[in-house]
Amino acid sequence: MRALEWMGDRVRIIDQTKLPLEEVFLECRNWEAVAGAIREMKLRGAPLIGLAAAYGLALAAAEHESSGFDAGVLEYLDEVGRALKATRPTAVNLAWAVDRMLAAARRDPGTGAGEVVQDEGRFPTRGLSGGPARGLTRALIAEAGRIAGEDAAANRAIGAHGQELVPPRAAILTHCNAGALATSEFGTALGVIRAARDAGKEVRVYATEARPFLQGARLTAWELVRDGIPVTLITDSAAGIVIRSGRVDLVVVGADRIAANGDTANKVGTYNLAVLARANGIPFYVAAPRSTIDLSLAEGTLIPIEERPSPEVTHFSGRRVAAEGVEVFNPVFDVTPADLVTAVITDAGVARPPFRESLTGLQGGDAWR
Numbered sequence: 001m002r003a004l005e006w007m008g009d010r011v012r013i014i015d016q017t018k019l020p021l022e023e024v025f026l027e028c029r030n031w032e033a034v035a036g037a038i039r040e041m042k043l044r045g046a047p048l049i050g051l052a053a054a055y056g057l058a059l060a061a062a063e064h065e066s067s068g069f070d071a072g073v074l075e076y077l078d079e080v081g082r083a084l085k086a087t088r089p090t091a092v093n094l095a096w097a098v099d100r101m102l103a104a105a106r107r108d109p110g111t112g113a114g115e116v117v118q119d120e121g122r123f124p125t126r127g128l129s130g131g132p133a134r135g136l137t138r139a140l141i142a143e144a145g146r147i148a149g150e151d152a153a154a155n156r157a158i159g160a161h162g163q164e165l166v167p168p169r170a171a172i173l174t175h176c177n178a179g180a181l182a183t184s185e186f187g188t189a190l191g192v193i194r195a196a197r198d199a200g201k202e203v204r205v206y207a208t209e210a211r212p213f214l215q216g217a218r219l220t221a222w223e224l225v226r227d228g229i230p231v232t233l234i235t236d237s238a239a240g241i242v243i244r245s246g247r248v249d250l251v252v253v254g255a256d257r258i259a260a261n262g263d264t265a266n267k268v269g270t271y272n273l274a275v276l277a278r279a280n281g282i283p284f285y286v287a288a289p290r291s292t293i294d295l296s297l298a299e300g301t302l303i304p305i306e307e308r309p310s311p312e313v314t315h316f317s318g319r320r321v322a323a324e325g326v327e328v329f330n331p332v333f334d335v336t337p338a339d340l341v342t343a344v345i346t347d348a349g350v351a352r353p354p355f356r357e358s359l360t361g362l363q364g365g366d367a368w369r
């Protein structure tokens with residue numbers, strides 16, 4: 001199951017706001033539609049919004065080229081890149097993918113012919129008209145295809161490294177959705193769980209609902225039930241009793257941005273789980289590709305935290321449940337301090353404290369961007 005497919009001249013996504021009750025596919029034919037889908041959470045998850053933005057830039061290049069390619073294209077792509085980055089501020093993968101696409105455009109403006117997409121079957125390279133894409137568009141479609149392929153490989157590698165940390169029989173608690181629906185495929189936290197199952201381990205999962213958007217109840221539960229992995233849904237507030245009663249062996253979550261010191265932004269409520277894990281003596285793992293590590297930020301207080309509209313909290317399933325007139329604060333991410341993180345499982349290996357050294361080492365010793 002793939003949350004996003006490049007169809008040659010458009011991006012096809014599964015509308016995650018409709019899952020699990022309906023499987024509705026949406027087609028984005030221009031970058032504005034991609035930006036809207038990200039903003040409205042029709043697709044979400046740090047690596048997936050980065051991938052979608054990458055294809056958004058390819059669509060912008062195609063639009064520009066089909067209207068008569070001229071020297072203004074790089075400025076136009078910069079402008080589109082800024083708009084795409086502004087859709088959701090917390091996950092660094094979005095800015096990372098946009099910057100990578102803009103760098104590809106600068107390297108090869110209008111001369112992308114000869115760039116080959118890794119997997120022609122999955123990511124066919126055609127222009128908007130259905131004919132062969134022209135230079136820059138072709139180069140950008142290829143670059144987005146590489147981002148997709150690399151993310152898929154990264155998730156498999158995260159799974160391989162992470163499953164070694166899972167005991168032969170394990171109950172694993174996860175939060176929000178860090179699965180195939182949040183990535184190009186397989187998932188990060190759910191990738192660790194899938195890889196442990198594939199290695200013959202007996203795993204069962206406790207999935208939190210993840211209020212207010214219910215990514216756990218709607219998406220993680222859906223993915224795991226489809227995969228035949230035993231999963232028990234709990235409310236976010238039940239995590240305390242569930243962990244304290246000894247039912248959980250380890251916690252594994254995804255991440256939206258990891259600062260250089262290991263402080264980790266992830267779905268709101270993650271910090272609570274890390275505190276519970278520490279208080280009850282179980283490991284707390286973060287699983288993420290290296291594109292989620294932001295070595296340019298010294299610590300987590302510098303990570304921008306997205307706040308979303310109040311109806312997400314005051315309403316349930318489209319109906320108001322909270323008293324009229326109440327004030328709402330709706331931060332949708334929080335930051336877990338590095339000292340509560342047992343290890344960060346990346347595609348390049350497992351980073352342990354002190355994270356400043358281990359994360360920098362995994363990135364090849366240099367700032368990532």
Ligand code: MRU
Nearest residue numbers: 044045046178182188254255267
């Ligand atoms: O608001 P969302 O649904 O985009 O938040 C998603 C998360 O917090 C995930 O845990 C994170 O993006 C990692 S996805 C591999």
